[in-house]
Amino acid sequence: MSSYQGPAGTDTAKYYITADYGIETFPSNTVNVQYHGLYEREGELKIVVNDSTKPKYFSLGTNYPNPFNPSTIIKYNIPEVCYVTLKVYNTLGKEIATLVNEIQDAGYKEINFGASANGGLPSGVYFYRLYAGNFVSINKMLLLR
Secondary structure: OEEEEOOOOOOOEEEEOOOOOOEEEEEOOOEOOOOOOEEEEOOEEEEEOOOOOOOOOOEEOOOEOOOEOOEEEEEEEEOOOEEEEEEEEEOOOOEEEEEEEEEEOOEEEEEEEEOOOOOOOOOEEEEEEEEEOOEEEEEEEEEOO
16 A cells, blocks of 8 residues: 655545455545545545456457557457467468467466567568467558568
């Protein structure tokens, strides 16, 4: 839990508290709560936290930036522990890079793909494919030199 003094000339302290699950209760004398999920009642600061640390479904996001040069970020979501493979292919179907090939915990994931590190790839269209459990998804990205 962290806190700081409010604006000059006031006794207001704001509390920012992070928790993963459930409801946490902290003593509070003068708390000004202006944050979604927090509320003050009868001298106690209560935090109601949703289990938003895990995604609800598998997904593969669009890389950013796209087009890219020299690198891009690929984001994906995994709602359960599973074996994950993320590979990059050229338009002929040749595997260019394996970015992920391991068992991963549930969560919001992202990985950086660098075209320079992979033998200086030429400009063109590339595809990235995510296998996670029974989920499969493919997206395309454009490298501009």
